[in-house]
Amino acid sequence: MIKPSVEKNVRISNLIDIRKLTNSAFVLRFEKHDLSFTAGQHIALGIPDIIDTREYSIYSAENDEAMEVLIKEVEEGFMSPKFGKLVVGQKVKVMKPVGYFTINKDYLQSKRFVFIASGTGIAPFHSIIKSYPDINYSILHGIRTSEEAYERNEYTAGKYIACTSRDKNGDFHGRVTDYLQQNSIDTQAIYYLCGNYEMIDEAYGILEKAGVKPENLKAEVYF
Amino acid sequence: MRLDYSGKKNGMKYHIITLGCQMNSSDSERVQTVIESLGFSATDNENDADLIGIIACSVRQKAIDKVYSRVYKWNKWKNKRNLLTFVSGCILPADKEKFLKLFDFVFHTNELNLFPEMLKNYGIVTPLHVQETKARPHVDIDLFWLIKPNYQNKFEAYIPIQNGCDKFCTYCAVPYTRGREVSRSSDDILKELERLVNLNYKSITLLGQNVNSYGLDKKGSEISFAQLLAQIGEFGFKSGKEFWVYFTSPHPRDMGEDVIQTIAKYKHLGKQIHLPVQSGDDKVLIRMNRQHGMSEYRKIVDSIRKHLPDATLFTDIIVGFTGETEEQFENTRKAMHEFRYNMAYIAMYSPRPGAASSRWDDDIPLDIKKERFHALSEDLRLETSAYNKTMIGKIYRLLVRDTDRKMGYLSGQTEGKITVRFKSDDLALIGQFVNVKITSAADFSVQGDLIQVLETKVVENV
Structure with missing residues (x-):
């Protein structure tokens, strides 16, 4: 047997x-x-x-x-x-x-990271930021209402931007893609996008058009 | 009366149906070994069979529909005669739950070793006879790989080296049917390869869902894919035999320079690379969760062209994936011409149950998918036709595989898997290497004249 x-x-x-x-x-x-x-x-x-x-x-x-x-x-x-x-x-x-949606540790000290998430797509970024607290980052979180800004106090003050589409209690009223269009884009940063494809598709287009190189754009859609 | 399903005393017969990919075909060869070890003999006629099984593929809806239609028929037969049924292979959890009510036995391929005991105890209430219980103990797939397969061909064989997938492409359900990537021991792989070579097998394909991520799951305790290829190359050199070793399917993300350089170094490693691109557009690749962009893919092809200038390049492409725009499709057409594929397996997208994309709108109408399929097929035809014409006048080594559809001709493949036919009615050449001079070229095949029959020994490539 x-x-x-x-x-x-x-x-x-x-x-x-x-x-x-x-x-x-x-x-x-x-x-x-x-x-x-x-x-x-x-x-x-x-x-x-x-x-x-x-x-x-x-x-x-x-x-x-x-x-x-x-x-x-x-x-x-x-x-x-x-x-x-x-x-x-x-x-x-x-x-x-x-999984492969991880950061290149060679860039931890030298690069700025911009994390863009919709909804629970923030989870991998929370893990990255808690694992590497000294990382130079900012995080754009696309949510409907400010109550979905899950544990926002976990992030360094000023580095977390809640983009709320259905109320005005976030840091920015509108979608993350609206935020990207209305603010300057750091073309030297490395961008990570996680969440629904519609957000990723639009954000990717905005960033690419602004001059961010494709190799500095990493994305993971919900699966 | 309880029947003896050991098969040994009753001259019992089995019939097996294998659906899906090469991996299932390979698994089926091991399943047949186990069934035949119980004394069953194979029959092509399901009406004569006492045991009927399906190696299923939940990954394709059509294949799974076929399973349901067959088993309903067989279950009706059970009213008139004794018959046992089983299902194994790539099965989604949701299908598995349904199969439990329809088949006598449902098991994962890694549980194949338990099958004889299940059969023996059929009709007796023991923990193991039960078709599938949630408490059934886990059996490592390593034990499955130790079973000697009942090879279905005398000169071409598959060797599974890895099972499962960690990539989670959104159009594919394999990670949910086969689970996490697990690599087979390199010692076992090399032993199986050695056995096949000693039996004069000429074409051996290493198989895996992500064949070139081989070893990564072992985190340093197993050799890498490039090292495995190198060991095979070294063995080939020492063996004094002529054979070609291929692998499928690789993922571009794991296609390192070391793999390409190793293939270049060893003559027994077939100079044919299958590198699925799926789409030529970065955004579609993101939606497919392919984990790479076109710039990374381009670098790999550049490396192949640099280190393996004579290699042929094959690919897989999906057209009409959810949300694919005209512009994005045009990028795929550009990729077809940029990479000058020798073969592309083009599929019109259809949602596969269990895959992430099955939850999205399949929003590209069928007539658009068909248009794209035909346009891309035409692009492929232009590329293959152009390449095949460059073969005219040159001499190629060929592995003769079968008779050709054209009367009085045999058909074979070059090292780069280009199909060639030549005039001969000598069936003894099937399974042998020959040299053929190419005389004419068609879109997807070429024709030549037989100039030399080769002995089974290492000879320099011509």
Whole structure:
């Protein structure tokens, strides 16, 4: 008989904490075990005994002793409502971190980074900024209302700009693409874009037109 | 009465249907080994089979529709005779849940080693007989790779070297069906290659969803893809045999200069590169989440042209991807001419269940997709036709593969996988190397005259 083994790429982790950020968004914090990662990577998250998993960017820092993901509950979704019902002490299934939306560490000291996100697309940037606190960055966050400025106090004052499209309580009223069109663009910076494709498509066009070289434009659409 | 499904006493037969890509074909060869080890013999007629299985492909909707239509038919047959069914291969979680109710056995390919025990215990309630339980223990894919395949060809073979995908292209569901990338041990790969070469196999293809990310998952405890190729090249040199080794499919992101230089260094490494571009437009590539832009792709092709000037270049392209504008499509047409592909597998985009893009509007009308498909096919024809004409008058080494559609002719492929036919009715040449002088060229193939039949030994390229 074949001797069963433990699946090398999967860990079963205890849920340590759940931080409710809005009515529909929350951060799950769970045991990291031996899973190392590079900020910007993602994991597949599941619940034991449920066959499906979902990919989420890691929200926590590389050297944080636990791992976190930022989840927005999709009403019609299959997994996110199930994650939303979990309580501390329950178990989650974590598949090893992978992904290429990471920063080139050679540029950490010498380059300025501009992170542009819509909604929960901010998660990889949160991980990068918490992992490399000395990084020269600014972050544009496209959200509908200011309550979606998830844990904005985590970012250095003045470096986080909430672009709110449906209320005026953010730092800028309008979409991130409006912000880019109305403000000067640093053509020497390295730009990272994460979120829905429509935002990325438009922002990419604006930045390219302004003179940012394609090799300095990195993007990851939701998948 | 409980039937003995060991197959040994009953002269039982099995029928297997393999859908999808080369990876599934390769997996199927191992599945057949296990079934035949139980005493079953293969039959081409499903009506005669006691055991029918499908190596499925959830990645393509048509393929999965085929699975459902077949199994409904087979389940009706069960009212009249004894029949067992199984499904394995690339299966999305959602399909797997449904298959559990339709098939007698559902298992991942890495669980193939459990299949004999499942069959033996069929009808007895044990934890292992159950088609699929959520508590079923995990089995490493390394054990699957240790099974000797039932090779379906006497001179061409696939060797799986890697399984799974970490790239998450938005149009593809493979990461959800096959999971994270796992590399096979290089020792095992080299042993299988050595065995095939000793059996006089002439064309061997290393297989993986992301074949050139080989070793990356092992984080230093396994050699790199370039090092693996180098070891194969060294073995080829020492073997005294003539054979060509290819690989598919690579991802441009992992196509390092070291890989290209290694191919250039060793004569047994086939000078044919398959480098999927998918689109010639940066924004479409972002939407596809391809992790590279055209500037990076261009650098790789420049390197191929520099180090492998005689290599042929193949690609995959999707036309009519969600949101693809006319201008973006035109960039793909430009890429076709810029990179002068020798072959492009062009597909009209269709959403694949489970892939991220299946949640987006498939907003390019079918007639536009068809127009783009035909326009790009015409661009390809111009490129291949121009290249094939340059072959006229030159002598090429050919691996003879089959009889040609044209009566009295045989067909083969050059090292660069250009199809050539030549006049001969000597079927003994199939599976052998010959030298052919090219006399005429068509759009996608060329014709030549046989000038030399080669022995199975290393000879210099001509």
